[in-house]
Amino acid sequence: MGMEEEEQVIGDFNRWRQRPELAEAVAAIKALTAVIQRSQASTMMGLEIELKNASEMLKAWDRSSISLSAGCDLFMRYVTRTSALEYEDINAGKSRLIERGERFGDISLKARETIALLGQDFVQDGCCILVHGSSRVVLALLKLAANNGKNFTVIVTEGGPKKTGMEVSKKLSAAGIPVTVIVDSAVAYTMDRVDMVLVGADGVVESGGIINVIGTFQVALIAHSMKRPFYVAAESFKFARLYPLDQQDLSISTGQEESSNPARDYTPPHYLTLLFTDLGVLTPSAVSDELIQLYL
Amino acid sequence: MVAAAMPDLQAAVDDFVIKLKRRQVEGSLATAKSTVLLLRQVVSHQRIPSSGPASSLIDAVKSVGSRLIAANPMELAVGNMVRRVLHIIREEEATIVAAQVGVTPVSDSDDDADVHGVPGLSAVALAAANRTALRAPSLHNLLESLPTSAGANVEPVPESDTKSRSSDKNSKSWKLKHGVIDAIGLLLGEIENYHSEISEQALEHIHQNEVILTLGRSRSLLHFFREAKKKRSFQVFVAEGAPRYQGHKFAKELAAMELQTTVITDSAVFALISRVNMVIVGAHAVMANGGIVAPVGMHMVALAARRHAVPFVVLTGLHKLCPLYPHNPSVVLNELKSPSQVLDFGEMSDCLDGTDGSPVHVVNPMFDYVPPELISLFITDSGGHNPSYVYRLVAEIYSPEDH
Numbered sequence: 216m217g218m219e220e221e222e223q224v225i226g227d228f229n230r231w232r233q234r235p236e237l238a239e240a241v242a243a244i245k246a247l248t249a250v251i252q253r254s255q256a257s258t259m260m261g262l263e264i265e266l267k268n269a270s271e272m273l274k275a276w277d278r279s280s281i282s283l284s285a286g287c288d289l290f291m292r293y294v295t296r297t298s299a300l301e302y303e304d305i306n307a308g309k310s311r312l313i314e315r316g317e318r319f320g321d322i323s324l325k326a327r328e329t330i331a332l333l334g335q336d337f338v339q340d341g342c343c344i345l346v347h348g349s350s351r352v353v354l355a356l357l358k359l360a361a362n363n364g365k366n367f368t369v370i371v372t373e374g375g376p377k378k379t380g381m382e383v384s385k386k387l388s389a390a391g392i393p394v395t396v397i398v399d400s401a402v403a404y405t406m407d408r409v410d411m412v413l414v415g416a417d418g419v420v421e422s423g424g425i426i427n428v429i430g431t432f433q434v435a436l437i438a439h440s441m442k443r444p445f446y447v448a449a450e451s452f453k454f455a456r457l458y459p460l461d462q463q464d465l466s467i468s469t470g471q472e473e474s475s476n477p478a479r480d481y482t483p484p485h486y487l488t489l490l491f492t493d494l495g496v497l498t499p500s501a502v503s504d505e506l507i508q509l510y511l
Numbered sequence: 512m513v514a515a516a517m518p519d520l521q522a523a524v525d526d527f528v529i530k531l532k533r534r535q536v537e538g539s540l541a542t543a544k545s546t547v548l549l550l551r552q553v554v555s556h557q558r559i560p561s562s563g564p565a566s567s568l569i570d571a572v573k574s575v576g577s578r579l580i581a582a583n584p585m586e587l588a589v590g591n592m593v594r595r596v597l598h599i600i601r602e603e604e605a606t607i608v609a610a611q612v613g614v615t616p617v618s619d620s621d622d623d624a625d626v627h628g629v630p631g632l633s634a635v636a637l638a639a640a641n642r643t644a645l646r647a648p649s650l651h652n653l654l655e656s657l658p659t660s661a662g663a664n665v666e667p668v669p670e671s672d673t674k675s676r677s678s679d680k681n682s683k684s685w686k687l688k689h690g691v692i693d694a695i696g697l698l699l700g701e702i703e704n705y706h707s708e709i710s711e712q713a714l715e716h717i718h719q720n721e722v723i724l725t726l727g728r729s730r731s732l733l734h735f736f737r738e739a740k741k742k743r744s745f746q747v748f749v750a751e752g753a754p755r756y757q758g759h760k761f762a763k764e765l766a767a768m769e770l771q772t773t774v775i776t777d778s779a780v781f782a783l784i785s786r787v788n789m790v791i792v793g794a795h796a797v798m799a800n801g802g803i804v805a806p807v808g809m810h811m812v813a814l815a816a817r818r819h820a821v822p823f824v825v826l827t828g829l830h831k832l833c834p835l836y837p838h839n840p841s842v843v844l845n846e847l848k849s850p851s852q853v854l855d856f857g858e859m860s861d862c863l864d865g866t867d868g869s870p871v872h873v874v875n876p877m878f879d880y881v882p883p884e885l886i887s888l889f890i891t892d893s894g895g896h897n898p899s900y901v902y903r904l905v906a907e908i909y910s911p912e913d914h
Binding site: 325329332333336337339489492493494495496497498499500501504 | 634635637638639800801836838839840899900901902903906911
C-alpha cells in the first residue's frame with residue numbers, strides 16, 4: 216500500500232474528524248468504509264489485508280487514543296466475520312461490507328442519542344450531579360434531561376491544568392442548566408451535597424473499569440467512600456481489549472509518557488455503579504460479556 | 512390492539528384485575544401463577560392471523576399485561592411473568608423461523624434491527640436493536656432478511672377462520688401457538704416447583720451446629736430449613752419483623768419442625784449478629800442490579816451482617832427476578848400500609864388528628880430496598896449466584912424489547 220493510499224486514509228479520517236460532533240472511532244470507521252469502496256482487490260482476503268493495513272496506519276497516527284484503536288479493532292472483527300462467509304463474487308461481498316460499515320457508522324453516530332435516552336431516566340427532579348471531564352455523551356445526556364423538563368443542578372470540576380471544566384460549564388449554562396465550577400481538590404468537600412457522579416470514558420476495558428481523563432479515579436474513590444452512585448456514559452465502540460491491573464499498565468499499553476504528568480487514569484470496576492451504553496444499561500460485570508459478544 | 516376476546520376471557524381478565532387492585536391475591540407465588548394461567552388463556556383464545564402471528568400474540572399479551580401491571584404496580588411478579596411470556600413468544604418464533612429455513616437457531620432476540628427510523632421508540636428497544644445489529648454477522652443474523660420471504664411463499668388468503676388456509680401458513684401459526692402454550696406450561700411447572708429446587712441446595716449451605724438468623728417469614732425458607740433439618744442440627748434466631756410480626760408465625764412453624772428457635776426483636780439484631788454464622792432471608796423481588804426489595808427491616812439486618820462479616824444469603828425464585836432497575840420511575844419500590852398496625856387507633860387518636868398541637872404522622876412502609884453490595888449470595892432455582900451475576904439471569908429469561 217503506497218504513501219498515496221496512506222495519505223488518503225489519514226486524509227479521510229481527518230476530514231471526518233473535523234466535524235466536532237463526530238467521535239474519533241466513528242471517523243475511523245467512516246474512513247475504513249471508504250477504503251473498501253476504493254479497493255481494487257479481487258478477493259476477500261485481499262480486501263481484508265488492505266483494510267488491516269489501513270487500520271494499522273490509523274492506529275499508528277494516534278497511538279494514545281484508545282477509542283480510535285478500539286473502534287478500528289471492532290470494525291476489523293466485523294469485517295473478518297463477514298468475509299468468513301462465502302460470497303459468490305467479490306462485489307457482493309464488498310457491497311455487503313459497505314452496507315455493514317455504513318450501518319455500523321450510523322449506529323455509532325446515534326449511540327450518543329441512545330445513551331442520552333437511557334441515562335436521562337436516572338436524573339431525578341431536584342438532584343445535584345457532579346461531572347468530571349469533558350464528554351460529549353454526558354453533555355448530550357444532561358441536555359436531553361433538561362429538555363425533558365427535569366430540574367437539576369450540575370457541579371463541574373475545573374479539570375486542571377487545561378481547565379476543560381470551564382468549557383463544559385459554558386455549554387451547560389447555554390442549555391439553561393444551573394452550573395457551579397469547583398477546583399479539583401474540592402471534590403471531597405462537595406461530595407456531601409452531590410446525589411450522583413456522571414463521567415464519560417475514553418475507553419472501557421475488559422474488567423468493566425474505565426480509562427478516562429486524569430482525576431476520574433480520585434472522584435470515584437471519594438464517591439465510593441461517601442456512597443454516591445458513580446455512573447459512566449460510554450458508547451460501545453469504546454470497549455477495548457485491554458485489562459490493566461494498575462495505573463502503570465495503562466501507560467505501557469497506550470504508550471503515554473512516564474507517570475510524571477499522566478493525561479489519563481484507570482478506574483477499577485469496583486468503584487463504578489452502572490455504565491450507560493448504546494447496548495443498554497450495564498453493570499460493570501456485564502461489560503466483559505458484551506465485549507465477548509461484540510468481538511466473537 | 513386488544514384481542515377480539517371471547518366474553519369469558521374478558522370476564523376472567525377483569526376479575527383478575529379487580530383481585531389485584533383489592534390486593535386479594537397475596538404473595539408473589541400466587542400472583543405469578545395466576546398471571547401465567549391467565550396469559551395462557553389469552554394466548555389460546557387469540558385468533559392468529561397468518562401474517563405476523565407472533566406480533567399479534569405479543570400485542571394481545573402486552574395489552575392484557577399492561578392492565579394487570581397497572582392494577583398492582585407494587586407486585587413486580589405480575590410484570591415479570593408478562594415479560595417472561597413475551598420472551599417465550601419471541602423465542603418460539605425464532606425457533607420456528609430458523610427451523611423453516613433449515614438452520615439451527617442461535618438463541619438471541621431476533622426482532623427487526625431496522626428500528627432507527629422509528630421515532631419515539633423506547634431507549635431500551637433501541638439498545639436491543641443496536642445489540643443485534645452490532646453482533647458480528649452470524650448465520651442467525653443473516654436470517655433477518657429471510658423471514659419475510661419465507662412467509663410470502665404462499666399466495667395471500669383472506670383473513671378467516673375457515674380451513675381453506677394453505678397448510679404452510681396454518682401450520683406455522685398453529686406451531687407457534689402451541690409451542691408458546693407448551694412453553695408456558697413449562698414455565699408454570701418451574702414456578703410451582705421452585706421451592707423444591709431451592710431446598711435441594713440446603714445441605715450445601717447449612718452446616719452442623721450453625722446458628723442462623725432470619726427476619727420475618729418466608730415460605731421458601733421454611734422448605735429450605737425442612738430439607739436441611741433432615742441431616743443437620745442447627746438453631747435459628749427469628750427477628751419478629753414488626754409491625755406485621757410474621758416472625759412469630761414463622762417461629763411457631765419452625766418449632767413444629769422441632770428446630771431450636773429463638774424469637775428476638777428487630778432492635779436486638781445488631782446485638783446478636785456477632786453470635787450468628789449466617790443470615791438467610793427471602794425477598795419480595797430482585798432488581799436487575801442485584802438489589803432486593805424485602806420486608807421492612809431487612810436493610811438494617813443486611814448492614815449489621817456486613818458490619819460483622821456474616822454472609823447475607825437471599826432465597827429467591829426466578830419469577831421474582833425483575834428486569835428493571837430500582838431508579839426506574841415505573842418501579843414502585845414501596846407501599847404504605849395502614850398505620851393502625853403500628854399504633855392502635857384508640858391510644859393516640861387525639862394527637863393523630865392534631866387537636867393538641869400539630870398532628871403526629873405514622874408511616875408504615877411495607878418494604879425495604881437492600882443494595883447489591885450487602886448481599887453475599889442468591890440461592891435460586893437455577894443454583895447459587897453472585898449479585899453481580901444477576902444481569903446474566905435477566906438476559907437469559909427476558910427480552911430487552913419488553914422492559
